[in-house]
Amino acid sequence: MDASEFLRLYRSGRKTFANVVMVGIELNNIDLHKVDFSHALMNKASLAGTKLCRANLVGADLSYANLSDADLHRANLRHAxxxxxxxxxxxxxxxxxxxxxxSWANLQGALLVGALMTNTNLYNVKK
Known part of the structure; x- marks a missing residue:
């Protein structure tokens, strides 16, 4: 799915995009509050400054994605x-x-207060 199709569907009221394939998509500085991207394939996506608070990202592939300055407070990222x-x-x-x-993520300046991190792989994280 490309960015224009996603935005058309999202703006029409759709909030569930489970299992969607959006590799390398650019969705910077957009309010996607409570969106469901569970098990989505979004590696190398650019979501800088995007509001994803309370989003469902369970099992999503966001490897090498740009999430700098994003709002992911209270997001569900289990097994992401x-x-x-x-x-x-x-x-x-x-x-x-x-x-x-x-692993290998850049967490410089990230806010992690209250985050649940049991069994989280933090190998070679940059902090």
Missing amino acids: NLKGADLRRTDLRDADLRGANL
């Missing part, structure tokens, strides 16, 4: 793949990161 993701200054307060892969 965030390997090599740019999470600089990302708001992850109270996010569920249990079982997520954050």
Whole structure:
């Protein structure tokens, strides 16, 4: 799915995009509050500055995605793949990161207060 098709569907009221394939999509600085991207394939996506608070990202592949300055507070990222993701200054307060892969991710300036991180892979994270 490309960005224009996604935005058309989202603006028409659709909030569920489970299992969608959006590799390399650019959705910067958009309000996607409570969107469901569970098990979506979004590696190398650019979501910088995007509001994804309370989003469902369970099992999503966001490897090497740009999520810098994004709002992911209270997002469900259980078992998500965030390997090599740019999470600089990302708001992850109270996010569920249990079982997520954050290896090689950049977490400089990220807010992680209250985040659930049991069994989270933090190998070689930049902080």
